[in-house]
Amino acid sequence: MSAPFGVDLGNSSSVIACARNRGIDIIVNEVSNRNTPSLVGFGPKNRFIGESGKNQQTSNLKNTVDNIKRILGANFNDPDFEIEKKYFTCPLVESKDGGISAKVRFLGEQQEFTATQLAAMYIDKIKDITIKETKANITDISLSVPVWYTEKQRRAAADACRIAGLNPVRIVNEVTAAAVGYGVFKANDLPEDEPKKVAFVDIGHSSYQVSIAAVKKGELKILASAYDKHFGGRDFDYAIASHFADEFVGKYKIDVRENPKAFYRILTAAEKLKKVLSANTQAPFNIESVMNDVDVSSSLTREELEEFVQPLLARVHVPIESALKEAGLTTDDIDSIEVIGGCTRVPSLKNKLKDIFGKELSFTLNQDEAIARGNAFICATHSPTVRVRPFKFEDYNPYSVSYFWAKEEEDEDHMEVFPRGGSFPSTKIITLFRKGDFEVEAKYTKPEELPVGTSPLVAKWEIKGVVPSEGETSIATKIKLRNDPSGFYTIEAAYTVEEKIVKELVEKEPKEGEEQDDEDSEPEYREVKKLVKKADLEVITHSASLEPSVREEFIEKENALVMGDKLVADTEDRKNALEEYIYDLRGKLDDKYKDFASDAEKEQLTALLSKTEDWLYDEGYDSTKAKYIAKYEELASKGNLIKGRYLQKEEEKKQAYRQKQEAAQAAAMAEKLAAARDASKAEQKPAPEEADVDMD
Known part of the structure; x- marks a missing residue:
């Protein structure tokens, strides 16, 4: 059975939630914590991810990568990266595609891993934690990202999920995920007609985000969002x-x-x-x-x-004022201020937020887990095996996007299709007259609105198979453009249409005072010109996603690393098992097993235990899994003979004890039966007759 799960990918730590048991559960990690450190460490033999990475971070600073969320999908030459550098303790270098990679010492050599690979390693660990906790098959994930993530960064997040062996059914904005959780789990407190205006404020480890939402029962719409990338x-x-x-x-x-x-x-x-x-x-x-x-x-x-x-x-008010202005509202219009994020526990920050809104803050959502719970619900809505209550939500588009093509005849050469402030998911269909195959590009309309250093190019598509009708120089081509639920800009379909004369049924209106007799009247048709589909076109996409060959290479690399980590963990387990067996058997030879082994056997086994112990702490300290197993089996083959005699004697004692107990129970039962028979006989004996005495 597959369990839908959602992940709040935090900069410092992440929270996992899973839809099960008719609700949303928070998944605890291997040490029973409800959040897991978001970092990846590299050692001489294996990786240390999550809790294990945090435990050895101080001694392994140069080979531990945290703040992964801040470099995912970012460019090495971004001005923002200059600000981020101080938060990293490992060397960061430029990758082949201009992105950011971490340079670490791993398996005895210097290696480089891209930000996408690092995120995939961490998500793979999150998946493993969830599988072990739920005992379920995990295939789908809803992953949350900051609202300021661009198309390239969102694509990188989706690629990281795929490298980890997961299907990203939705890449959702963090505050939107929390708002969905609010709308679903607080449904009984929401109006059914006029929506409630709620400001969601999220201040986490590294960023500060605000979203204004209109919420009513079963429905949510994000009206505006704003952020401060460097406040947390x-x-x-x-x-x-x-x-x-x-x-x-x-x-x-x-x-x-x-x-x-x-x-x-x-x-x-x-x-x-x-x-x-x-x-x-x-x-x-x-x-x-x-x-x-x-x-x-x-x-x-x-x-x-x-x-x-x-x-x-002094900067707290800026995102709030920006979001309110974008939504066309004032603080007086806000019905509730829902605050989440660990940093909002700072008293001075809470007081500042209260002063800005002029109202009391609300903490009805779990500050650390609200985003993960919303993600799990969103993932469940995409699952065919889980039934959830209907809930419709629309997100806010923070950047305007236009589509461009080569100018032909009277056509324009571009169009703003998805404006800033619009809602998504959204679909638009445009018609172009084309003479042959052509290309379409999507670009951010106003680069100045983007995070500094962001490329304005979103994606490019090749449209192939355009053939004008006979005798025509061009043909009408319809393109279905979509800003999909994950915020990706795509061309969902493209096809050519041509004008044809078709027959259309004429619907007759009965004259006043007359009844229409459909059975006797003959149907009438008229010929009309209509555009009908002629042919589907091939759409070749060039997006910010990894090329399939590169993604497959990363998947193979991740699978190999997982197997390597597993081998190291299994080897360590076998080593510990051998060490434990040596001490356990040595102690029992002088205690429990002393009467079940001859002096010669004790002498021989004690010598073998000492020899194996010396090997374990010398040349065998860094040996292989197979050798540890072989040494264990060598000891067990002799130790199990003595253990078998001991267990046989213990079983004989238990058997004798059980027989004694059964005999005692049988005697007690016989005694009870005899007593019962005696009592029965006493009740049945006739009473002595009274003699009549004559007193005269």
Whole structure:
């Protein structure tokens, strides 16, 4: 059975939700956490993804890649990348296609992995966690991305899912996913006629997004969205870390910025401190041996933190005002402000949001899990095996897109088809008169509205098979353009049409006072000119998606890496099993098994255990799975003989005990039966007759 699942791909950590048990469940990972660190680490033998990667990040900084979401589908030469660089501890290089790759030491050599490959590795791990937890077949995924993701970035997210062996049924905007969850799970509180205006504010680890939605029972429409790409929890962490880095230069004469590991430890402690200050007005800051064997200590108050982040707080109003303006609303029109995202737990940020809206904030949605739950519901709507309540939703198109073609005759050479502020999914059909095969390009209409450095080209299509009718120089060609549910711009179909004379039934209107007799009257037809389909055309797409050959190469590489990781994990398990067996058998030889082995057997087995232990900690420390299994079986072949004698004796004791118990139960039952018979006889014995005595 396939289980629809959704993933909130976070910059710091991700949340998985699955539609099952007539509801939406959050999937816990291998250590029972409800969120999983979003990073991939590389070691001498295998990868460390999620929790295992986080555990060894401090000691493996140069080979651990986090913030994957920020480089997915991005270009190495983007101005934004200059801002992002400081958040990475591993070297980043330009990939062959101009994108961003991580350069790490893996399997004893320097290797490069593209951002798409890294995202695929992480999503594959997420899939594995879900399969182990649900025991279900996982094939479909709904993945959420930031609203500011361009076509190229959304395509990269979809490619990452496919490389991980999943079908991305929907790439959905993060805040939209949360809004869908709100509309579905709060349905009883929603009106049926006039929609409720709700502002959804999401401030996560790295970005800040606002969407204004009109919500009513069974229906949702995103009216506008706005964002700040460089505003999130990590900016607060860096503000705290920078403060202490400056303080420790004067106080301890050390500059932690010079040591990546030391600064990472400061940054990790700063994040914890930020969380403590959300509930307390003051908190200590202590790290042992942070650098050059120096222990550092300090403290911070909530007021001091608010001073450090004033430049951030001064920008809070911008996305809200932009979204309201785009939606044509004011704060007075907003009925509710739903706040999600871990960073919104910061008191100064909550107060700032409250002041901007002039209303109390609402926290009815789970701040960490709302997006994942919405994703799982969206994925379930695409599943043929899961029945969900009907819910219609439309998203907001943040960028205007026009389609271009070569000018012929009286045709225009372009058209704005999907304007900014429009809703999607959306379909438009345009008609062009063409003399032969041609090309169509989709471009962003206003590049200045895009994130800086984004290419204006969205996609290109080759339309083949255009043949004008005999005697004509051109033919009408209809193109079905679509902004699909995932926000991708596509040409869904193209075909030629020609004018033909066809017969059309004439519907007669009965005269006043007369009844129409359909049986007796003869049907009348008239000849009319109509455009009818002549031929379907071939559409060859050139989009920002990976070429099929490259994607297949990445899929094969990922499958090989998964098998390699599995072999390393299995080898480690066999090694641990051998080590455990040595200590277990040695202890039992002097305890449970001492009466079941001769002195010669004990001497021989003890020697073999010592020899195997020496091998395990010397040349066998880094051996193969097969050798560990062989050594284990060599010991077990001798140890199991003694274990068998012990188990046989234990079974004899159990049998004797059971026989004794059964005999005792039989005796007790016989005694009860005898007592019952005696009691029955006593009741049946006749009473003595009374003698009549004459008193006279």
